[in-house]
Amino acid sequence: MAFYRQNEESFLEGNVKAFEHFGGVPHKLIFDNARVAVKEGFGAHAKPQARYQALSAHYAFKMEFCNPSKGNEKGLVENLVGWIRRNILVPVPRVKDIDELNQILMTNCLKYRSHQIRGHEQTVGQMYEIDKSLLYSLPKYVFDSSKSISVSVDEYSTVRFDRNNYSVPVKYVGKNVSIKAYGNILTIFYRGQEIAKHNRSYGSNKTTYKLEHYIDLLEQKPRAVFNAKPVKDHVKQELLEWGQILPGGAKDMVKVLRLCVDYGSDKLLEIKKQIPAGVTPTVDLIRSYLIDHNTPVKSTQKIIDTVNVEEVDLCIYDRQYVVAQ
Numbered sequence: 339m340a341f342y343r344q345n346e347e348s349f350l351e352g353n354v355k356a357f358e359h360f361g362g363v364p365h366k367l368i369f370d371n372a373r374v375a376v377k378e379g380f381g382a383h384a385k386p387q388a389r390y391q392a393l394s395a396h397y398a399f400k401m402e403f404c405n406p407s408k409g410n411e412k413g414l415v416e417n418l419v420g421w422i423r424r425n426i427l428v429p430v431p432r433v434k435d436i437d438e439l440n441q442i443l444m445t446n447c448l449k450y451r452s453h454q455i456r457g458h459e460q461t462v463g464q465m466y467e468i469d470k471s472l473l474y475s476l477p478k479y480v481f482d483s484s485k486s487i488s489v490s491v492d493e494y495s496t497v498r499f500d501r502n503n504y505s506v507p508v509k510y511v512g513k514n515v516s517i518k519a520y521g522n523i524l525t526i527f528y529r530g531q532e533i534a535k536h537n538r539s540y541g542s543n544k545t546t547y548k549l550e551h552y553i554d555l556l557e558q559k560p561r562a563v564f565n566a567k568p569v570k571d572h573v574k575q576e577l578l579e580w581g582q583i584l585p586g587g588a589k590d591m592v593k594v595l596r597l598c599v600d601y602g603s604d605k606l607l608e609i610k611k612q613i614p615a616g617v618t619p620t621v622d623l624i625r626s627y628l629i630d631h632n633t634p635v636k637s638t639q640k641i642i643d644t645v646n647v648e649e650v651d652l653c654i655y656d657r658q659y660v661v662a663q
Contacts, residue, residue, distance in 0.1 A: 348522075367401060386401055451463030501542045501543060508551060509554070516528075547571050560589045563588050564588065
């Protein structure tokens with residue numbers, strides 16, 4: 339599993355994800371003498387970091403640390419790292435984000451279970467099933483590997499964590515929220531309810547916006563739509579230029595952005611290509627293209643091609659008329 343940084347929360351999360359994937363916990367874990375796990379000392383004299391001690395206590399495994407520059411103490415790990423480099427990372431994979439990279443890593447590692455090591459009668463997967471029966475059971479609760487803090491939402495509807503800002507819905511301005519930062523993801527909660535989720539930024543003074551967090555405010559103040567930072571950062575220039583020719587101006591552009599939040603900007607750009615040249619686009623016209631008239635009827639639904647009409651004796655009305663007279 340790949341992480342952006344070799345920090346404490348990524349280190350802890352990697353362990354937790356491994357335990358969950360393997361469905362149990364080894365009796366003993368051997369690690370490098372890395373500072374994310376070791377506070378001071380090395381090898382048998384290492385003093386673990388407090389959070390790593392908490393992880394060990396939660397999952398009840400024994401901690402052991404290697405000596406510096408002693409790759410022979412973990413030869414199997416070094417060999418597997420080399421296998422991954424040669425078989426998965428050569429050539430260097432081209433991915434759109436770290437989630438796609440991790441999916442590639444997972445897929446290839448699962449394929450390795452069918453590999454049969456020279457000198458062994460069973461595959462890697464078959465030998466793992468034997469090991470799995472000896473693992474400690476997972477505890478009832480998952481260890482929280484995040485770095486957690488409480489902060490106040492500023493007037494720009496953002497929160498600050500580790501030198502970077504992240505947006506939340508505008509209705510939470512001025513409220514205290516909780517941030518849980520994991521290796522690659524940052525999640526924000528208000529009174530125990532998740533209100534925002536972002537890819538974690540590393541660096542300094544970056545602000546990550548999400549358009550849906552500001553759409554309610556833009557509906558109240560539509561004149562700001564073309565200059566708003568969340569719009570410029572998330573809406574393609576082609577879509578913004580298209581919105582400027584809408585009859586309703588900024589108000590219509592906000593309505594289009596609401597459709598972006600609901601359907602995605604790529605869907606709207608497809609509609610833009612479908613509208614004939616020379617036709618002035620309107621919000622209602624765009625909405626009409628979002629209705630898919632070609633959706634097939636599910637096979638479980640009965641299609642009625644005939645209508646049974648019961649015959650009615652209309653003479654009853656004449657009889658009632660005679661009685662009334």
